[in-house]
Amino acid sequence: MPTNWADEVDGVEAPQTFTDANGITTHIEFRINDDGKKVKITRRTRNKLIHDKVNKAVAARKKWPKFGKERGNKPGPDPATTNVGDNIKLKLSSTGQVVQDVDEKHEAMKAQLQNKKILCRICKGDHFTTKCPYKDSLGMEDAAATLTPAEEPAAEEQQSGSKYIAPHMRAGASSGGSGSAGPDSREKRDEQPTLRVTNLSEDVTEADVSELFKRFGHISRVFLARDRETGACKGFAFVSFTMREDALRALEAIDGRGYDNLILRVEWAKSSA
Amino acid sequence: MRPILLQGHERSLTQIKYNREGDLLFSVSKDHVVNAWFSHNGERLGTYEGHVGAIWTVDVNSSSTLLISGSADNTAKLWDVSNGKCLKSWEFNTAVRCVQFSEDDKLVLIVTEPRMGYPATLQIFNVENSTTETVSSEPIYDFHPEGPKITVAAWGALNRYIVAGRENGSVALIDPKSGEYISTNKVHELTLTDLQMSADRTYFITASKDKSAKVLETESLEVLKTYTTDTPLNSAAIMPKHQEFVVVGGGQEAMDVTTTSSRQGKFECRFWHKVLEEEVGRVRGHFGPINTIAIHPDGRSFASGGEDGYVRVHHFDDDFFTFKFQI
Numbered sequence: 001m002p003t004n005w006a007d008e009v010d011g012v013e014a015p016q017t018f019t020d021a022n023g024i025t026t027h028i029e030f031r032i033n034d035d036g037k038k039v040k041i042t043r044r045t046r047n048k049l050i051h052d053k054v055n056k057a058v059a060a061r062k063k064w065p066k067f068g069k070e071r072g073n074k075p076g077p078d079p080a081t082t083n084v085g086d087n088i089k090l091k092l093s094s095t096g097q098v099v100q101d102v103d104e105k106h107e108a109m110k111a112q113l114q115n116k117k118i119l120c121r122i123c124k125g126d127h128f129t130t131k132c133p134y135k136d137s138l139g140m141e142d143a144a145a146t147l148t149p150a151e152e153p154a155a156e157e158q159q160s161g162s163k164y165i166a167p168h169m170r171a172g173a174s175s176g177g178s179g180s181a182g183p184d185s186r187e188k189r190d191e192q193p194t195l196r197v198t199n200l201s202e203d204v205t206e207a208d209v210s211e212l213f214k215r216f217g218h219i220s221r222v223f224l225a226r227d228r229e230t231g232a233c234k235g236f237a238f239v240s241f242t243m244r245e246d247a248l249r250a251l252e253a254i255d256g257r258g259y260d261n262l263i264l265r266v267e268w269a270k271s272s273a
Numbered sequence: 274m275r276p277i278l279l280q281g282h283e284r285s286l287t288q289i290k291y292n293r294e295g296d297l298l299f300s301v302s303k304d305h306v307v308n309a310w311f312s313h314n315g316e317r318l319g320t321y322e323g324h325v326g327a328i329w330t331v332d333v334n335s336s337s338t339l340l341i342s343g344s345a346d347n348t349a350k351l352w353d354v355s356n357g358k359c360l361k362s363w364e365f366n367t368a369v370r371c372v373q374f375s376e377d378d379k380l381v382l383i384v385t386e387p388r389m390g391y392p393a394t395l396q397i398f399n400v401e402n403s404t405t406e407t408v409s410s411e412p413i414y415d416f417h418p419e420g421p422k423i424t425v426a427a428w429g430a431l432n433r434y435i436v437a438g439r440e441n442g443s444v445a446l447i448d449p450k451s452g453e454y455i456s457t458n459k460v461h462e463l464t465l466t467d468l469q470m471s472a473d474r475t476y477f478i479t480a481s482k483d484k485s486a487k488v489l490e491t492e493s494l495e496v497l498k499t500y501t502t503d504t505p506l507n508s509a510a511i512m513p514k515h516q517e518f519v520v521v522g523g524g525q526e527a528m529d530v531t532t533t534s535s536r537q538g539k540f541e542c543r544f545w546h547k548v549l550e551e552e553v554g555r556v557r558g559h560f561g562p563i564n565t566i567a568i569h570p571d572g573r574s575f576a577s578g579g580e581d582g583y584v585r586v587h588h589f590d591d592d593f594f595t596f597k598f599q600i
Contacts, residue, residue, distance in 0.1 A: 058296045061337065062311070067357035068320030082315040085276040085558060085585065092544070092554040094599040
């Protein structure tokens with residue numbers, strides 16, 4: 001519909017409303033938005049009046065004034081309490097085999113694992129090291145010598161809900177050379193499994209990041225990159241876990257997951273060496 | 274279908290109930306709040322305020338004039354449905370676990386927990402004239418049932434029996450006049466979490482933490498059907514119309530979820546064919562275990578309440594009603 005420049009108010013055309021043959025009402029209006037750009041807003045509505053025969057009592061109840069926390073509220077659902085969720089398909093099937101939506105990442109992970117042979121480091125069985133039934137007996141061998149057996153009993157504790165683990169018991173604990181504590185422990189800390197999280201939103205804080213990641217295991221350090229002047233988050237952070245398995249689980253779970261309207265990316269941090 | 278999300282609770286849901294016509298849905302939660310909603314569009318009608326402890330159970334009478342709620346604050350309260358006023362508050366020695374109106378709305382059964390030396394009780398109160406006279410504080414019957422703790426209870430048809438589900442997985446039939454056990458039957462391995470009657474109360478469905486749900490006949494307590502799932506069940510309901518289905522729901526405990534690969538919204542209500550004992554479908558969406566399921570009396574919609582504090586009301590699409598199970 002050609003608009004008449006003579007009808008313009010404030011430099012934009014006048015709003016129009018028209019109904020077409022299908023009963024759809026179209027309302028077009030123009031506005032200058034916050035960036036100073038002219039926007040055209042089109043609203044198409046179909047109004048349908050449905051007559052429903054209900055029980056007299058039901059109709060009477062519909063007229064009751066609201067009470068309790070809803071006292072004084074207008075009729076109609078309040079968006080604070082009532083929202084419509086995403087469309088779900090209830091697929092009814094007779095096969096007994098219930099079809100579920102496939103989580104691609106989960107399936108990809110499973111497929112990857114199917115190709116690799118899972119070998120337990122303790123007993124060489126067909127299961128993950130942390131799930132080894134002989135963890136306690138065979139796994140406890142040489143706690144000081146290598147990293148691996150030290151992880152097993154510690155991993156056991158990790159799984160029961162990330163209890164605090166003393167520094168000398170953690171992965172990366174330098175058992176022999178703890179005399180040269182300063183530079184040594186700092187280096188050891190950097191060798192710990194660290195993830196780089198990118199595409200964080202501006203107002204994310206260290207607390208948010210540690211809140212998000214701490215459920216996977218004990219975190220030894222969170223570093224959030226901040227802008228020098230404004231103090232806002234620069235969009236990335238480094239999270240150091242005590243246990244490598246926790247870091248791996250965190251990576252799988254958070255990578256690609258939404259957080260504050262942005263999709264996060266999680267990778268292993270490239271060490272500066 | 275697009276579920277309607279009702280966000281009226283800050284803590285996990287414990288029970289939801291439809292009224293007889295199904296236009297109202299009542300929800301109670303551990304956050305001390307009783308909410309009333311219009312089930313058609315999810316609009317909240319109001320709240321009933323007064324409890325100071327987690328509310329475990331709720332029921333409404335068939336004329337939708339009275340509401341009863343039982344709470345961990347050792348009280349059960351009777352409310353006027355239309356305006357939220359508390360008509361009566363019964364005090365007990367321990368938390369109230371289960372409340373239910375009888376079919377004729379004249380009686381309510383109230384089950385309390387055993388705690389700190391106080392025994393479990395099953396009390397029956399007369400609420401016949403509660404709108405015109407004050408309700409009595411004294412029960413008509415006050416039974417102290419022995420044996421395993423009663424977790425769920427319901428009236429049988431014509432008030433002939435009270436069916437009770439117990440902590441050790443057994444169901445018991447109790448005589449409402451004497452409080453004596455008429456019969457018991459051990460049907461589950463672990464505690465019963467829910468017990469819902471069929472429309473005519475001649476049979477009922479039980480849900481248990483042993484990952485199964487069973488349909489039993491009221492009078493004989495005979496097991497008619499069994500549905501075995503892979504997750505501990507917290508609730509089960511029977512579809513009253515249109516399809517011969519039962520709906521069950523539950524979920525792993527919150528602790529276990531963090532160590533498995535948790536995907537958002539993966540807790541499901543499962544639909545099983547009631548007679549053929551086959552699973553026919555699932556509806557997912559809850560962010561935590563499903564604690565309570567209720568089906569609209571006209572069979573065209575259902576609602577589920579979860580550990581996540583949400584109530585999700587689902588109105589079935591047309592293809593739900595045309596589905597035929599192919600043998």
